[in-house]
Amino acid sequence: MxxxxxxxxxxxxxxxxxxxxxxxxxxxxxxxxxxxxxxxxxxxxxxxxxxxxxxxxxxxxxxxxxxxxxxxxxxxxxxxxxxxxxxxxxxxxxxxxxxxxxxxxxxxxxxxxxxxxxxxxxxxxxxxxxxxxxxxxxxxxxxxxxxxxxxxxxxxxxxxxxxxxxxxxxxxxxxxxxLTKPARLTADTGIDSLVHAIEAYVSKRANPFADQAALTAMRLIWPNLAVACADPGNRAAREALMLGALHGGIAFSNSSVALVHGMSRPIGAHFHVSHGLSNAMLMPVVTAWSARAALPRYAACARTMGVAGDAESDQSAVGRLVEALHQINADLSVPSPKAYGIDKARWDDLLPLMAEQALASGSPGNNPRVPEAKEIVGLYRAAWG
The missing domain is CATH 3.40.50.1970 (Rossmann fold)
Structure with a gap:
């Protein structure tokens, strides 16, 4: 239903x-x-x-x-x-x-x-x-x-x-x-919509209607994001990203986001990191941690994005997906929290509160693998840099 x-x-x-x-x-x-x-x-x-x-x-x-x-x-x-x-x-x-x-x-x-x-x-x-x-x-x-x-x-x-x-x-x-968006904004917002699509697809609240929107978003965003960043006037890439963002929004509005978004919001609130950028900081680490609970779903994302072949095992496809998420962060100059300049002592002090706020949002409960507060703290530490 x-x-x-x-x-x-x-x-x-x-x-x-x-x-x-x-x-x-x-x-x-x-x-x-x-x-x-x-x-x-x-x-x-x-x-x-x-x-x-x-x-x-x-x-x-x-x-x-x-x-x-x-x-x-x-x-x-x-x-x-x-x-x-x-x-x-x-x-x-x-x-x-x-x-x-x-x-x-x-x-x-x-x-x-x-x-x-x-x-x-x-x-x-x-x-x-x-x-x-x-x-x-x-x-x-x-x-x-x-x-x-x-x-x-x-x-x-x-x-x-x-x-x-x-x-x-x-x-x-x-x-x-x-068409006039700067590269940094193009990168951050584009990764945001990719995260919407992947989280909607692996969410415990996924459904066939939202699935199709999510897969369409991945097909549109993945091959066009780096192109639009490098060539801001590329109309075909810009149109694909705009449609991808729309489909990503439709997908998560009709299923849900999950752990990345739950953890991302406190980073934005406490350290004033833009939403897309904080999602990007977390996405590879959270995907690697979550994948074992929904291997076929994450593998389908990898194949849809073209980073894994149809003949590869799910395990191999998910490995390629995590690699690709790390690589796009490197290609688009996404900093870690450490490289962004966040104060380490303040980060460490706030981790228990951030984990509590992440859980309170409800989004982590939709994740294929549902974390406890101490596991969220561990993921924040792993994402630090």
Whole structure:
């Protein structure tokens, strides 16, 4: 049995940003609040979206104070801005941070409760303001998921919030918006979407629908990630990564992520490492540790990605997968926590808390091999460098 949830409308392809006014009109929406960050405000992308909407007679207001790894304070500031206007929907324009901010703001617009009241295992399913996702990175898949992650800056906890309330009504997926992404962001977001696909496929909550999305994501991402990093203007590689990110998002939203994500969030919260980068730091070590509990599944990932042949044994295929994950980290200059510059004493001191926070998120419970806290501490030590 599987319960499948998707955005009501998706517009996909090069240049579809131009269709944003049409798809808003299709849903009877005319008073959007755009949530984005300072970089997109300065880059001309926000101005382009505002101009598109103005030409169609849609009066939008824009909030440009979204921060990376959105905090409770940044969410409250965006919510206060929303309440100054008369808005009928929220547009998240940008990477995972603006889209995640749009999701929680859309929910809190109709609920009077602190963000902490929404964190997992709580499920928020009743409708929020309509959410419109316009991704400008190929990574988080947030345009197709029923999750958002908000940092409680008081406790350094990344709070996972889940439920149908966070699923965008509309997603406008235009790979041309990613053509100017720098190599580091391309690498980090691309590995993030690869992790989504692999974890969704090996998850205890995997199902045949999500499996197909996950396998498609792997086929699209693996051969194109290094190409897009080396040749940012390569349109075919950019389109493949954008579609791969979407399929990865669909996959994990309809099965789940697992141990890598559970362990990744505390690294991001305590040490301000970007989400895709902290996933990449952990992926080879966690895969090697988890594989024996789902050998055929991990082997299928290796074959789908083309790093192992069909005739190879599962054991051999998984060995090649772990090797390939180490190699892509090396090729894309993914640092270990040590090489990133994290203080060793602080890292060691925080390991018990990080393990506890990882388990509390629920994601490790979906892993094929479910760890105890002391095993998570051991994995953090192994990933250190």
């Amino acid at each position: 599987a319960a499948i949830h998707l955005p009501r409308a998706m517009r996909i392809g090069g240049g579809v940003l131009a269709e944003l006014p049409d798809v808003l009109a299709q849903f009877g929406l005319s008073r959007p609040l755009i949530l984005t960050d300072a970089w997109l405000a300065q880059s001309g992308v926000l101005e382009r979206v505002e101009h598109l909407l103005a030409q169609a007679g849609i009066a939008a207001r824009s909030f440009t104070g979204v921060v990376p790894d959105p905090t409770v304070a940044s969410v409250e500031a965006a919510l206060a801005f929303l309440r100054e206007g008369n808005h009928d929907c929220v547009i998240g324009l940008g990477g995972g941070s603006p889209i995640d901010t749009a999701k929680i703001v859309a929910v809190k617009a109709l609920r009077d409760a602190p963000v902490s009241a929404f964190k997992a295992p709580h499920q928020e399913d009743a409708p929020a303001l309509p959410i419109v996702a316009v991704p400008t990175t190929a990574g988080t898949g947030s345009e197709a998921t029923r999750f958002t992650v908000i940092t409680d800056e008081a406790t350094d906890e990344k709070m996972l919030c889940a439920g149908l309330a966070y699923l965008p009504t509309i997603a406008v997926i235009d790979y041309e918006l990613t």
